[in-house]
Amino acid sequence: MNIIEIKDLSFLYSEEEGLVLRDINLNIEKGEWVAILGHNGSGKSTLSKLIVGLLEKKSGSIIVNEKELCVGNEYEIRESISIVFQNPDNQFVGATVKDDIAFGLENQLLTREEMIKRIDYYSKKVNMHGFLNKEPHNLSGGEKQRVAIAGALAMDTEIIILDEATSMLDPRGKSEVIETIKSLQDGDKTIITITHELSEAVLCDRVIVLNKGRIVLDGAPKEVFKERELIVEAGLDILPTLKVLDKLEEENIDNDKLKEILWELSLTM
Amino acid sequence: MGIKFDNVSFEYPTVNEKVFAIKDINLSIKPEGELIAIVGHTGSGKSTMIQHMNALLLPSNGDVDVFGHKVVKGEKLTPIRKRVGMVFQFPEYQLFEETVEKDIMFGPLNFGLTKEEAKEKAEEVISIVGLDESFLPRSPFNLSGGQMRRVAIAGILAMEPDILILDEPTVGLDPQGQIEMMELFLSIHEKYNKTVILVTHNMDVVSEYANRVIVMKKARLVFDGSPVDLFGNEKLVRDYDLDLPKYMKIMKVLNDKFDSKLDETVFNLEDLVTELKKL
Ligand SMILES: Nc1ncnc2c1ncn2[C@@H]1O[C@H](COP(=O)(O)OP(=O)(O)OP(=O)(O)O)[C@@H](O)[C@H]1O
Ligand SMILES: Nc1ncnc2c1ncn2[C@@H]1O[C@H](COP(=O)(O)OP(=O)(O)OP(=O)(O)O)[C@@H](O)[C@H]1O
Ligand SMILES: [Mg+2]
Numbered sequence: 001m002n003i004i005e006i007k008d009l010s011f012l013y014s015e016e017e018g019l020v021l022r023d024i025n026l027n028i029e030k031g032e033w034v035a036i037l038g039h040n041g042s043g044k045s046t047l048s049k050l051i052v053g054l055l056e057k058k059s060g061s062i063i064v065n066e067k068e069l070c071v072g073n074e075y076e077i078r079e080s081i082s083i084v085f086q087n088p089d090n091q092f093v094g095a096t097v098k099d100d101i102a103f104g105l106e107n108q109l110l111t112r113e114e115m116i117k118r119i120d121y122y123s124k125k126v127n128m129h130g131f132l133n134k135e136p137h138n139l140s141g142g143e144k145q146r147v148a149i150a151g152a153l154a155m156d157t158e159i160i161i162l163d164e165a166t167s168m169l170d171p172r173g174k175s176e177v178i179e180t181i182k183s184l185q186d187g188d189k190t191i192i193t194i195t196h197e198l199s200e201a202v203l204c205d206r207v208i209v210l211n212k213g214r215i216v217l218d219g220a221p222k223e224v225f226k227e228r229e230l231i232v233e234a235g236l237d238i239l240p241t242l243k244v245l246d247k248l249e250e251e252n253i254d255n256d257k258l259k260e261i262l263w264e265l266s267l268t269m
Numbered sequence: 270m271g272i273k274f275d276n277v278s279f280e281y282p283t284v285n286e287k288v289f290a291i292k293d294i295n296l297s298i299k300p301e302g303e304l305i306a307i308v309g310h311t312g313s314g315k316s317t318m319i320q321h322m323n324a325l326l327l328p329s330n331g332d333v334d335v336f337g338h339k340v341v342k343g344e345k346l347t348p349i350r351k352r353v354g355m356v357f358q359f360p361e362y363q364l365f366e367e368t369v370e371k372d373i374m375f376g377p378l379n380f381g382l383t384k385e386e387a388k389e390k391a392e393e394v395i396s397i398v399g400l401d402e403s404f405l406p407r408s409p410f411n412l413s414g415g416q417m418r419r420v421a422i423a424g425i426l427a428m429e430p431d432i433l434i435l436d437e438p439t440v441g442l443d444p445q446g447q448i449e450m451m452e453l454f455l456s457i458h459e460k461y462n463k464t465v466i467l468v469t470h471n472m473d474v475v476s477e478y479a480n481r482v483i484v485m486k487k488a489r490l491v492f493d494g495s496p497v498d499l500f501g502n503e504k505l506v507r508d509y510d511l512d513l514p515k516y517m518k519i520m521k522v523l524n525d526k527f528d529s530k531l532d533e534t535v536f537n538l539e540d541l542v543t544e545l546k547k548l
């Protein structure tokens with residue numbers, strides 16, 4: 001079942017600047033974990049804001065969870081999507097970390113116990129339990145990102161969009177969040193990860209590459225990353241293991257076992 | 270003398286509890302020729318520490334000395350800020366003018382350049398950070414995240430500081446942008462022998478570019494040495510919650526699979542392949 005269906009979507013902020021997204025056609029299945037990659041300004045954040053109804057599309061259609069997004073029903077759509085913004089400060093509303101996570105839950109008609117349980121659970125999940133009474137704006141960069149992630153996950157929506165949500169976490173923190181996301185996906189959640197980290201993208205089911213507002217690649221990571229030319233054109237980089245393979249070839253080092261291992265490895269790191 | 274920390278501690282004046290964000294830091298950084306990476310766990314005190322280096326924060330205890338100026342309240346701090354330029358972790362907090370051009374011109378104008386000169390400077394640096402001149406008349410707030418970071422970096426480059434400090438400069442940049450930006454900092458470091466200090470969680474940046482690495486853990490400075498000494502010591506990497514650079518990771522797996530003992534402290538593609546020839 002497609003949980004998101006986007007047809008012929010185009011978007012611009014202003015005439016001078018021109019189209020920022022062009023003819024986007026994209027179906028995302030329930031339970032998929034999709035990575036969106038692309039150069040700075042390729043339209044990734046714009047696309048995510050259109051999907052949650054924060055920006056108004058100019059043409060085309062967006063269907064989320066079988067409902068067509070139009071002016072007036074953004075709130076209904078947002079019941080099934082939560083998003084972590086690129087700058088976590090843009091989403092803090094509470095005076096404390098605890099209030100902030102609670103805020104998103106307030107519209108969900110939860111019992112007090114359930115609310116406390118969720119705040120507890122998700123703040124522990126991102127290692128921020130000790131910070132519940134701190135002000136979100138007085139945290140370090142990585143701490144802010146952890147709180148923003150906890151806030152989005154606590155909403156327990158069917159779709160979760162993460163816009164460079166782990167970019168400031170330390171290596172350990174990043175892998176912990178990725179583990180959490182994997183377990184959510186096992187619970188049939190749909191995850192869209194916008195990222196510049198190829199090592200994260202290779203772990204997803206599917207990779208979509210944007211270049212100047214258009215989708216130029218869409219497929220399984222092992223298919224997408226093979227397309228070296230298109231990858232480089234889109235401002236990305238060739239996977240490190242593939243670079244090693246290319247270099248071995250260049251230097252005429254022929255070792256089948258080595259090549260095989262490097263291939264396998266390319267999809268894990 | 271460039272930058273010197275003498276037993277420096279800092280606590281944020283928050284209402285609830287008082288906790289040291291950095292504690293008893295001793296550190297000495299040369300005015301030129303260093304390329305230093307500062308790494309460490311989320312919340313370990315990296316951003317707090319570097320904000321002392323250009324007098325954005327003043328120490329609660331201890332002394333900070335920058336180019337012979339002691340950083341204390343009441344002292345004139347502009348000379349320090351002119352010589353030590355800093356790009357923040359969140360670039361949007363550095364941008365404030367109505368156009369990108371004005372934003373970049375602000376520093377140079379402030380430090381005595383004429384309007385013409387500042388304009389020229391803006392045109393020069395905008396292309397260095399990978400944006401074209403069409404961005405100059407735009408509002409810095411209507412940009413994508415990575416574009417904002419590039420503009421913030423351009424603004425600091427335009428000031429031509431003696432020491433350049435960058436808080437997570439590659440975050441938000443696309444993969445090619447990350448490489449280009451690091452090559453740019455490297456060339457500034459090499460061509461003008463300038464000291465560059467950067468905070469990062471990217472271990473490849475540390476291994477490929479830094480000649481010195483500082484590790485922070487729970488407000489304390491716990492390591493100050495070379496990337497080889499850090500990454501060559503697995504116990505340290507684990508204890509500090511760091512990770513290995515990508516080529517080292519690859520080599521480790523290969524050693525495992527081939528039951529070989531090739532040198533694992535490889536920081537770039539060439540070194541890795543040179544080792545692999547021994548297989
Ligand atoms: N509020 C805005 N007003 C006008 N133009 C905008 C606005 N926000 C973004 N843009 C422009 O739209 C294009 C797409 O921006 P978007 O933020 O979607 O890019 P992105 O792919 O998320 O990039 P990044 O990797 O840098 O975050 C860019 O060229 C950007 O300058
Ligand atoms: N403005 C502030 N007010 C109060 N406490 C703060 C403030 N800024 C940071 N802190 C606290 O000080 C400690 C050190 O923060 P700092 O920003 O220096 O960490 P960092 O090493 O840069 O982390 P990150 O990698 O997440 O950016 C953290 O525990 C943080 O919660
Ligand atoms: Mg973006």
Ligand SMILES: [Mg+2]
Binds near residue numbers: 436
């Ligand atoms: Mg920081």
